[in-house]
Amino acid sequence: MTWRAAPDDRRRRFGGRIAGATGLFVLAAAMCPQASSATPLSYLEAHGAKAYPINNLLWALIAVSVAVIVMSIVLVLMGTFRGRTFPADALPGRLEVDPVPRGSIWIFTGVGASTLVLFATTVWTVVTLAAVSDPPGGKADITIEITGHQWWWEVLYKGSHKGTGPDQILRTANEIHVPVGQTVGVELRTGDVIHSFWVPSLMGKTDLIPGQINRTWFSASNPGIYRGQCTEYCGRQHAHMGLEVIADEPQQFAAWYEHALQPAPAPVSAEARADLDAFVVRCGACHTVAGTQAAGILGPDLSHLMGRRTLAAGTLPNSIGYLSAWIADPQHAKPGALMPRLDVDGPELTRIRRFLLTLQ
Numbered sequence: 001m002t003w004r005a006a007p008d009d010r011r012r013r014f015g016g017r018i019a020g021a022t023g024l025f026v027l028a029a030a031m032c033p034q035a036s037s038a039t040p041l042s043y044l045e046a047h048g049a050k051a052y053p054i055n056n057l058l059w060a061l062i063a064v065s066v067a068v069i070v071m072s073i074v075l076v077l078m079g080t081f082r083g084r085t086f087p088a089d090a091l092p093g094r095l096e097v098d099p100v101p102r103g104s105i106w107i108f109t110g111v112g113a114s115t116l117v118l119f120a121t122t123v124w125t126v127v128t129l130a131a132v133s134d135p136p137g138g139k140a141d142i143t144i145e146i147t148g149h150q151w152w153w154e155v156l157y158k159g160s161h162k163g164t165g166p167d168q169i170l171r172t173a174n175e176i177h178v179p180v181g182q183t184v185g186v187e188l189r190t191g192d193v194i195h196s197f198w199v200p201s202l203m204g205k206t207d208l209i210p211g212q213i214n215r216t217w218f219s220a221s222n223p224g225i226y227r228g229q230c231t232e233y234c235g236r237q238h239a240h241m242g243l244e245v246i247a248d249e250p251q252q253f254a255a256w257y258e259h260a261l262q263p264a265p266a267p268v269s270a271e272a273r274a275d276l277d278a279f280v281v282r283c284g285a286c287h288t289v290a291g292t293q294a295a296g297i298l299g300p301d302l303s304h305l306m307g308r309r310t311l312a313a314g315t316l317p318n319s320i321g322y323l324s325a326w327i328a329d330p331q332h333a334k335p336g337a338l339m340p341r342l343d344v345d346g347p348e349l350t351r352i353r354r355f356l357l358t359l360q
């Protein structure tokens with residue numbers, strides 16, 4: 001009957017399409033490691049001494065998982081298509097049990113093989129964790145303290161190549177410049193709830209726990225921008241708690257550091273003075289700008305805001321348009337963020353923005 005052939009046919013074509021789509025997906029996934037700008041949070045590629053051993057383990061575990069799935073599928077298909085025929089009179093009643101335990105060998109082999117593989121991967125995992133727990137040589141080249149806040153990252157450099165005196169201590173937010181090839185020790189604290197610090201191409205995750213300091217480290221082997229993210233749910237804007245590690249050549253990093261230590265330029269005109277005053281009055285209770293009376297600590301340090309690539313922990317690009325929108329209504333871009341809508345009017349917004357634009 002023809003009405004039967006049609007659905008069968010369609011099913012076959014549908015099956016072909018699924019196979020095609022799966023093939024494309026696998027191909028796309030295989031190409032992902034190269035497309036790092038399209039997948040900024042990629043843990044499939046490694047760019048530092050801490051990331052390499054973790055990455056090797058990851059790929060090995062992926063290979064084992066894929067092998068197990070392929071083997072299971074092959075065995076199920078073999079069982080399905082080899083089939084077994086029974087004499088018609090044995091059905092539908094009872095079947096005679098085969099006295100020779102030919103099936104058991106499969107069970108012993110399967111359990112034995114998975115136990116061995118699980119044991120091997122456990123040992124490898126423990127060895128990897130031990131290998132990356134301390135920086136090479138046991139000591140980091142520079143140390144930074146990172147404090148998690150709902151929903152941004154405070155970054156404190158505890159010194160530079162010039163020493164650890166108070167004049168070398170640097171505070172910034174959400175963007176972590178580091179010198180390529182040097183190990184960066186990280187001390188993690190939190191100002192409120194539990195967060196987790198993760199820069200997938202450079203290191204694994206480490207939690208930020210109230211009342212204690214957790215230590216970790218990383219290094220970047222290539223110059224570039226590495227995206228990071230809070231990975232412990234910490235409230236409404238958890239997904240908008242991103243960060244960037246920017247790995248510069250050492251002399252470039254030194255120049256950045258030197259510049260970042262400079263206070264804001266003193267106002268040179270009456271207009272600039274008024275701009276600064278507007279900022280201090282409206283924003284200074286929560287934000288610090290070095291060299292001014294603005295010394296608040298509830299929000300990110302804005303001393304060199306214009307040097308940053310993003311606003312509000314990786315949520316918006318740092319352009320004049322987004323900056324104006326953020327000042328006018330931070331709750332629009334990041335509902336629930338701890339910077340309230342301040343109802344700054346047009347002329348005041350212009351003054352404050354003009355001041356912020358001087359913070360190179």
Ligand code: HEC
Binds near residue numbers: 237302334337338
């Ligand atoms: C009640 C405290 C408070 C006040 C007042 C306040 N802010 Fe904020 N501000 C914050 C907090 C908290 C954040 C971090 C928000 C986030 O990313 O979740 C922030 C973030 C920002 C950022 C983004 C900084 C970055 O590194 O990404 C800018 C820019 C900013 N504020 C500008 C201003 C300006 C300009 C004013 C005055 C008109 C102002 N703020 C007033 C608390 C405040």
Ligand SMILES: [Cu+2]
Binds near residue numbers: 195196230234239241
């Ligand atoms: Cu979080």
